[in-house]
Amino acid sequence: MEQSVGSLQEQALKRKERLKALRDKKLHVSFRPQEDGEPENKKAALEETAEDKHRELKLRNYTPEDDELKVRKVPTAKPASVEEKVKDQLEAANPEPIIEEVDLANLAPRKPDWDLKRDVAKKLEKLERRTQRAIAELIRDRLRGSEEELAGAVGAVGLEEGDSE
Missing domain, CATH: 1.20.5 (Single alpha-helices involved in coiled-coils or other helix-helix interfaces)
Structure with a gap:
């Protein structure tokens, strides 16, 4: 069952085409090339992602001196009390025993x-x-x-x- 080199190359080309089609489908790109060879929708997608990346500047660790930048400073977060979290976890881990619901007559062996x-x-x-x-x-x-x-x-x-x- 030897396959010829030509058939292997054809299979490789088909695989490449399928992968390219999947990539294009993922980016929702139509195959209408413009003058420079780039698809029209691909350029629009790249511009949108660039705008999304530069949404808003948030300053967490840096204290700015400029008044305009001080507005963008994120207030320092206060850590939650560890004692309260541990107390809640301990209460959740230790359920109250359900003794009231157990009927001892049902647990004891019955006489013949x-x-x-x-x-x-x-x-x-x-x-x-x-x-x-x-x-x-x-x-x-x-x-x-x-x-x-x-x-x-x-x-x-x-x-x-x-x-x-």
Whole structure:
């Protein structure tokens, strides 16, 4: 697969043309040459960049004696407080611990029968209500029975006192 010298030269020329086209495209230059051989847009682009470079004179390190130049002097910058920056960085680096959001019950290992207890919980609630009602009913019955016995005892005491009079 040897390539001839002629084909290599042709490839090199094509590469050069592509590179030149890319450079021209980058500068937005049209290929309309003037009398001196320079493209018209290229001259305009060079003039614009020259004007952009000489925008305004800023004097940072030089203290001018001329009054007109003193206006262009940039005021000296005051360094920011290092302590404040370090304090802000330390605060940002140390986030507050989030202990409130952690539920210890979720972290602790569960007993093997936790799912059985969970399933039976509703049934146990019903039974607990029934048990409380039954206990309340038993207490009421005892109070009624003790009232009757108390009334009987009071009546018996009243009869005995009535006999002695």
